[in-house]
Amino acid sequence: xxxxxxxxxxxxxxxxxxxxxxxxxxxxxxxxxxxxxxxxxxxxxxxxxxxxxxxxxxxxxxxxxxxxxxxxxxxxxxxxxxxxxxxxxxxxxxxxxxxxxxxxxxxxxxxxxx
Amino acid sequence: xxxxxxxxxxxxxxxxxxxxxxxxxxxxxxxxxxxxxxxxxxxxxxxxxxxxxxxxxxxxxxxxxxxxxxxxxxxxxxxxxxxxxxxxxxxxxxxxxxxxxxxxxxxxxxxxxx
Numbered sequence: 001x002x003x004x005x006x007x008x009x010x011x012x013x014x015x016x017x018x019x020x021x022x023x024x025x026x027x028x029x030x031x032x033x034x035x036x037x038x039x040x041x042x043x044x045x046x047x048x049x050x051x052x053x054x055x056x057x058x059x060x061x062x063x064x065x066x067x068x069x070x071x072x073x074x075x076x077x078x079x080x081x082x083x084x085x086x087x088x089x090x091x092x093x094x095x096x097x098x099x100x101x102x103x104x105x106x107x108x109x110x111x112x113x114x
Numbered sequence: 115x116x117x118x119x120x121x122x123x124x125x126x127x128x129x130x131x132x133x134x135x136x137x138x139x140x141x142x143x144x145x146x147x148x149x150x151x152x153x154x155x156x157x158x159x160x161x162x163x164x165x166x167x168x169x170x171x172x173x174x175x176x177x178x179x180x181x182x183x184x185x186x187x188x189x190x191x192x193x194x195x196x197x198x199x200x201x202x203x204x205x206x207x208x209x210x211x212x213x214x215x216x217x218x219x220x221x222x223x224x225x226x227x228x
Contacts, residue, residue: 004157031213043203043218056215091157095212103216105150105157 002026004106006092007074012112013082021109022074023092031055032075033093033103034067043091049075082113117141118206120219128227133191135222137204140185144206148216149178149189152201161202162189191224199226 005024013019025032034046045059049069060067064082069075079086089110093103119138127133137147145166150158164171164178164187171178177190191198201223205216 033215035216035218041201041220043216045215045217048213048215050213055213059215093157097212102160102163103212104160107155107157 004092004094004104005074006090006106006109008109009107010110010112012114015084015113016081019079019082019086019111019113021077021090021092021111023076023106024074025092025094026104029094029096029104031095031097031103032069033095034075034077035091035093036088037091037108038088046077046090079111082111084113087111087113116220117144118204118217118219120202120204120222122222123220124223124225126225126227127194129196130193133189133194133198133224133226135189135191135202135204135224137187137189137219138185139187139206141206141217142185143208144217145209146207147178147180147187148205148207149176150203150205150218151198152203152221158203194224194226196226196228199224 007022032049036044047057047060047067048055064080067077089108091108093105095103117140148163149161151161152158162173162176162178164180180187201221203221204219207214
């Protein structure tokens with residue numbers, strides 16, 4: 001597709017439940033990024049992929065968070081045993097290739113942990 | 115440790131006038147700088163970028179200036195239009211932009227007054 005598609009748009013989970021977010025990057029884009037935006041402002045980098053391979057996971061919390069990008073499937077970000085502090089908007093972005101500055105963002109998934 | 119700073123949380127400008135949004139950074143390894151625009155409930159949209167080898171880049175009503183020695187960049191919008199009302203994020207990347215993560219500032223909310 002011509003846009004980064006994120007589902008669902010909103011997700012509500014009770015504390016301790018699992019949350020799974022999906023992202024379909026733009027067709028032909030090699031790189032996928034996940035960012036977490038808390039308090040409406042600060043974007044925190046979580047993880048990036050080059051095709052199916054983890055490229056940079058320096059922002060991923062060591063526990064409870066995992067992500068995958070498998071062939072012919074949307075990428076996913078999974079949070080096990082959600083906590084109140086995981087409430088945020090999670091954005092996925094994709095870019096074509098190296099030396100291409102424009103990363104295209106999806107509309108985000110708002111996760112609310114209650 | 116906020117490596118990219120936008121010190122003005124908000125800015126109001128009369129329609130037709132110039133809007134100037136500022137951004138400072140601390141990490142001298144940053145090599146590429148981008149501006150994104152964000153409307154509520156949407157993902158950030160790429161506006162304009164600049165490489166550290168340049169001091170100015172222009173695209174229509176948008177111009178970005180980079181002062182590398184001062185570690186400062188600014189976005190000029192001339193003339194400002196009501197549709198420019200949004201939150202603007204400054205972002206920075208290392209030299210391998212496209213596959214590197216972006217480090218974002220906390221954003222400046224621009225309001226254009228008709």
